[in-house]
Structures are given as structure tokens and as C-alpha cells.
Amino acid sequence: MAVSGAVLVLYLFAHMIGNLKIFVGQADFDHYAHWLRELGAPVLPHQWGLWMVRIGLTVAVIAHIVSATILAVRARKARPVKYAHRPKVQGSYAARTMRWGGVIILLFVIYHILDLTTGTVHPDFAHGEVYNNVVADFAPERWYVTLFYVVSVVAVGFHLRHGIWSAVRTLGQQSARGQRIARAVALAVSVVLTAGFLSVPFAVMTGLVG
Numbered sequence: 001m002a003v004s005g006a007v008l009v010l011y012l013f014a015h016m017i018g019n020l021k022i023f024v025g026q027a028d029f030d031h032y033a034h035w036l037r038e039l040g041a042p043v044l045p046h047q048w049g050l051w052m053v054r055i056g057l058t059v060a061v062i063a064h065i066v067s068a069t070i071l072a073v074r075a076r077k078a079r080p081v082k083y084a085h086r087p088k089v090q091g092s093y094a095a096r097t098m099r100w101g102g103v104i105i106l107l108f109v110i111y112h113i114l115d116l117t118t119g120t121v122h123p124d125f126a127h128g129e130v131y132n133n134v135v136a137d138f139a140p141e142r143w144y145v146t147l148f149y150v151v152s153v154v155a156v157g158f159h160l161r162h163g164i165w166s167a168v169r170t171l172g173q174q175s176a177r178g179q180r181i182a183r184a185v186a187l188a189v190s191v192v193l194t195a196g197f198l199s200v201p202f203a204v205m206t207g208l209v210g
């Protein structure tokens with residue numbers, strides 16, 4: 001769970017930083033998208049590097065979902081009789097939001113790929129014109145798409161906050177100081193990623209990018 005999650009967090013950082021290139025300008029942003037397709041050149045042929053990243057990510061997502069299922073089954077076996085009074089402790093609340101948060105994020109990623117990678121559900125998609133595709137996506141009349149993106153990115157933020165905290169507990173030391181550090185790191189990473197991702201739709205909405 002922790003290792004596959006760490007791979008996905010690294011991808012999110014790379015993706016968020018790449019997205020911020022939209023503030024540099026249209027030519028730079030489109031050039032960056034073009035560069036992604038030449039990742040590993042000249043050693044690797046066109047799109048091979050990108051496909052290696054895609055395969056790595058798919059493996060990480062599957063490993064993450066499989067480990068979550070194994071952990072959930074193990075937790076249920078450890079407590080076959082349900083609690084008569086289920087106290088509203090942090091643990092059960094976090095577990096519930098992790099499961100539903102994970103489902104929302106998975107649905108978002110599927111929609112997001114059909115939207116901005118393949119253009120299947122995008123109203124005005126053009127291959128290679130990534131800047132225009134993003135600007136058209138967050139147009140004022142498509143406020144519901146922007147809202148879906150904002151809700152999903154916030155869901156990613158909450159998921160990361162609890163996920164990173166658990167991962168550091170799994171992989172790191174569990175002293176009181178270690179836990180304080182884990183909590184602070186989890187909060188900082190999730191706030192930075194959430195703010196970075198949200199800055200793009202907000203910039204388009206306010207006309208800063210367009």
C-alpha cells in the first residue's frame with residue numbers, strides 16, 4: 001500500500017509541476033506536452049518513454065487497489081462481530097473516507113484521461129494543443145466540469161493527507177516525535193499538491209490564463 005502510494009505521489013508531484021508550466025505561456029506548455037512524448041529520446045523511440053510511465057502507473061494503481069482490498073478483508077476477519085456501538089474514532093472515519101475517496105479519484109482519473117488525453121468527452125479537443133484544451137475545459141459555461149475537477153482534486157488532497165501519514169507510519173519510526181513529523185509532512189505535501197493543481201482551473205476561471 002505504502003510503496004505503490006509513494007510511486008503515485010511522485011507522479012502527482014511531477015504532473016502538478018508540469019501543469020504549472022501553463023503560467024509560462026501557451027508555446028511552453030504545448031512544447032512540454034510534446035517533450036513528454038519524446039521522453040527518453042534519442043535512446044527510446046517516439047512515445048516509448050511515455051508508455052513506460054503509463055505502464056508503471058497502471059501497475060502502481062492496481063497494486064494500490066489490491067493491497068487496499070487485502071487490508072480491508074484482513075481488518076474484517078480480525079473483527080468478525082460488528083461493534084454494537086461504533087465510536088466515531090479517527091480510525092474508522094479515515095478508513096471510510098479513504099475508501100470512498102479512492103473510488104471518486106479512480107472515476108475522476110478515468111474521466112480525466114477521456115477528457116484531456118484522448119479528447120473523447122472534450123467538446124473542442126485538438127491533439128497537441130494542450131493549452132487550448134485546458135482553457136476550453138474550464139470555460140465559464142462548463143462550470144460543472146470545473147466543479148468536478150475541484151471536488152476531485154480536494155478528494156485527492158484528503159486522500160493524500162491520511163495516506164501519507166499512514167505510509168510514514170508503516171515505513172518509518174513510530175515514536176511520538178516520528179508521528180508528529182509524519183502528520184506535518186502529510187499536511188504539507190497534500191496542501192502543496194492541492195493548491196498547485198487547483199491553481200490551473202482558478203487561473204482559467206479568473207482569466208489569468210486564457
Ligand code: HEM
Nearest residue numbers: 019033036054113116117130134149153156197198200201
Ligand atoms: C486541475 C488539475 C489537473 C489538470 C489541469 C490536469 C491536466 C492534464 C492534462 C492537460 C493532461 C494531458 C497531458 C498531455 O496529453 O500531454 C493530463 C493527463 C493526465 N493526468 Fe492530469 N490534470 C489535473 C489533475 C490530475 C490529477 C489530480 C490526477 C490524478 C489523480 C491526474 C492524472 C492524470 C493522468 C493519469 C494523465 C494521463 C497521462 C497519460 O497517460 O498521458 N491529473 N492532465
